[in-house]
Amino acid sequence: MQALSKKVSLFTDSVIRRMTRISDKYHAINLSQGFPDFQPPQPILDRLSQIAYKGPHQYAITWGAQNFRNALASYRSRLLGRSIDPDAELLVTCGSTEAMMVAIMTLVNPGEKVIIFSPFYENYGADTILAGAEPIYVPLNPPYFNFDPDVLEGAFRQHPKALILCNPSNPCGKVFTKKELEYIAALANTYDTYVITDEVYEHIVYKPHVHTYFASLPGMYERTLTCSSLSKTYSITGWRLGHITAPASIIDAAKKVHDFLTVGAASPLQEAALVGFQFDQTYYDDLLALYTHKRQIMLDGLDRAGIIHNTPQGAYYVLLDISEFGFHSDLEFCEVLAEKVGVGAVPGSSFFKEPIHHLIRLHFAKNDETLYEALTRLEHIKSRIKKG
Structure with a gap:
């Protein structure tokens, strides 16, 4: 049979979405794919319930x-x-x-x-x-x-x-x-x-x-x-x-x-x-306050765990430096992290053209309780993941 398109050999499936599947496999807290675990604004939900019946x-x-x-x-x-x-x-x-x-x-x-x-x-x-x-x-x-x-x-x-x-x-x-x-x-x-x-x-x-x-x-x-x-x-x-x-x-x-x-x-x-x-400006001010709060929870927790990270200026992601673990593959590290620690992350190499394998990405668009539980698990990262 004829070969498939050459284009599909030039990129992989989404590593982000793949890490969600790996998180699900190990019942890990999914801080890989960036979606919230809390409800949308109530006025939007109320309107959706009306539309469900009248179109x-x-x-x-x-x-x-x-x-x-x-x-x-x-x-x-x-x-x-x-x-x-x-x-x-x-x-x-x-x-x-x-x-x-x-x-x-x-x-x-x-x-x-x-x-x-x-x-x-x-x-x-x-x-x-x-x-x-x-x-x-x-x-x-x-x-x-x-x-x-x-x-x-x-x-x-x-x-x-x-x-x-x-x-x-x-x-x-x-x-x-x-x-x-x-x-x-x-x-x-x-x-x-x-x-x-x-x-x-x-x-x-x-x-x-x-x-x-x-x-x-x-x-x-x-x-x-x-x-x-x-x-x-x-x-x-x-x-x-x-x-x-x-x-x-x-x-x-x-x-x-x-x-x-x-x-x-x-x-x-x-x-x-x-x-x-x-929505008036109050909604957007409250949204920023919400994520400012969640960012602080995440950064403080990573500091307590002794994990090196950047400080994001916007969005709801943070990059962690995993150099000390000595893994040659950040993808392998993320799989071990999901299995041994119970936290899902995305390998940084999926975002960089440069050969970078010492960074992983977490997101903090989660309920406070979810973030605190994930950070509690990460406090044990150095005892649960052996040097690569």
Whole structure:
């Protein structure tokens, strides 16, 4: 029989989702795949219960139900500081995962290049390969995960079609400063490059750090596809509701790609979730306070256990240094961690293009009781895991 596509040999299955399966196998506390174990906001749940009986239950307009897009446009207009047209400048997708795939396929031809900062969310590399493009990786250097301006410009000199910017960054929690973003913007202008942003953690940015929307910088809206979702903001990761904001000419093309990828996002979930766009600023302040509290629980617990870690500036992940255990494979370490300690983590090598095997990622989007139990287990890590 004929060989399968060469593309599928260039990346693995999702290591993040694989670690969830391993966590389940050993009944470990799953701090690998980043989803909460607490309920979404009550108004969204109340609306969902109403929709369950009265609908809609059939297809919405493929690029998003009209009332959902109207509410989304008002919400995005406040965030970006400009008026967003719900009919021309928005596309509703099946999660930000599809939003990123649509964005790349809309912009990039086979053989063209895409800049990706490393570490990166694992989908970016696979998406670029599936689009037939070539990724150019630019390292973010620990411990603060800053980029070297000269290295970044060297990547731009290869005339990429697009750059992917995850801000705040998964997995390292970096929040790009306005100065850094302005430098990227200047290069994007100079080398005529599009920017695809993944801003799903836009409301989880720890003080004194501040989130700047790349599309809000002077002249950048015209060349930016802003991807985000409702998953992290409203704790509904399983609802798979994402969106792209971009100029009308780009959205018009993106609608065609989306239409033949997934047809459309779930209509009853759009109807239920749109009430979130009507929350006032108090909700987002409380969300940040919640995750600030959980971050402190996690960092204090890791310090008590004597585990070296970074301090995330945004999002809800932390990187742990496992060098002292002497494992050559961080994947093997994570499997042992799940089995012997009862905590699920993600090997850092799945996020880095560089040969890094001494970092693992945990998340802290869990109830306090879950976090305390996980940290209690981690206090025994050095006695339960032998040197590799």
